[in-house]
Amino acid sequence: MASLNLHHLRLFRATAREGTLTAAAKALNISQSAVSTQIKALETDLGHDLFERRGRNLVLTEAGRIALDHADEIFRTAEQLTATFRAVGQQRKVLRIGALATLSRNFQLGFVQPLIGREDVEVVMRSGTQASLLRALEAMTIDVLLTNMVPARDAASPYLVRRLAEQPVSLVGGRSRLALAAQGLPKLLAAAPLILPTPETALRAGFDALTERMGIVPRIAAEADDMAMLRLLARSDSGVAVIPPIVVQDELASGALYELFQLPDITEIFCAVTIRRTFPNPLLADVLENAEAEAAGA
Structure with missing residues (x-):
């Protein structure tokens, strides 16, 4: 197959969007026959028809829909490339952060705190699963992933992992649990109703190992995979929560909740995952250095 002609691909994309050769030619300010000829050349190169005619309109075939998806991705990448090099030497104003949906909101807030209130900076935060955010990191739609799950690494892995903090995990409950x-x-472990992270989390694995060593079968009142929900359940006095104290630091400070016991040998590790980039976001270096300094001083 001949090398793909990006000019042909651009004409095909315009036609797919406009729906007719006439409209595409008008939008591109070229003749209709030129559009038609070059789309036929693209179809010849690809070996598939990209459109079928329905009345006056052109409708994408299955091959056409696939080609359009790839064309959109190609031109989107080209636009990102242009924007990247235009930004060289200029101060970056936006930091895009991805955070695991279950991660402590207090930790996330502490991470971005150095940028909060700066009029020259916009912070964009999105949450999701580990897999979806790693894909976003590789696609460079986020600058950093905050997670408590260290991604698997091997010789081919693109990920750079920086440990930012390690927090203890405690049993936390209301005043009614003090006695x-x-x-x-x-x-406490044997008798109290417990609010636990869900079984697939690292915290739960550590807790289950602890209770097994102690020969205790816990009474499970609730399970949640979201730290915010664990916090709400603890505040409602539904039971004693297995949770890092940073998640409920405000409630502990106010006396609404109490740290009953720190669990031995169980911690939560907070990491920042990045990939090597030729033009890294300078804002990221600022927040990473601040997070590491805070952890070192803790």
């Missing part, structure tokens, strides 16, 4: 907590950790 039971006074009887000791084993009694």
Whole structure:
């Protein structure tokens, strides 16, 4: 197959959007016959018809829909390339952060705190699954991923992982749980209704291993995969929550909740995942250095 002609691809994309050769030719300010000829050349190169005629309109074939998806991606990448080099030497004003949906909101807020209030900076935050955010990182639609799940790495892995903080995990509950907590950790684990992270989380794996070593079968009142929900359940006094204290730091400070016990050998690690880039976002260096300094001083 001949090398793909991007000019032909651009004409095809315009025709697909306009729906007719006449409209595409008008939008591109060239003759209709030129558009038709060059689309036929593209179809010859690809070996498939890209349109079928329905009345006066042209409708994409299955091959045409596939070609349009790729054309959109090609020209989107070209636009990003142009924007990247235009930005060289200029101050970047936007930092795009992806955060695991289950990650502590307090930790996320602390991470972006150095940028909050700066009139020259916009912070864009999006949440999602680990897999979707790693794809966004590789596509460079986010600058950094905040997570408590370290991605697998091998020789071919593009990920750069920086550990920002390591937080203890505790049993946290309301005033009504203090008397039971006074009887000791084993009694609290065995008798209190527990609010736990869901089984697929690293925190839950550590907790299950702890209770198994202690020979305790816990009473599970609720499970949640979201730290915000664990926080709400703890505040509602539905039970004793297994949670990093940073998640409920405001409630602990106000006395609405109490840190009953710090769980031995269980911690939550907060990481920043990036990829190597020729033109890294300078704002990212500022927040990463601040987060590491905060952790070192803690």
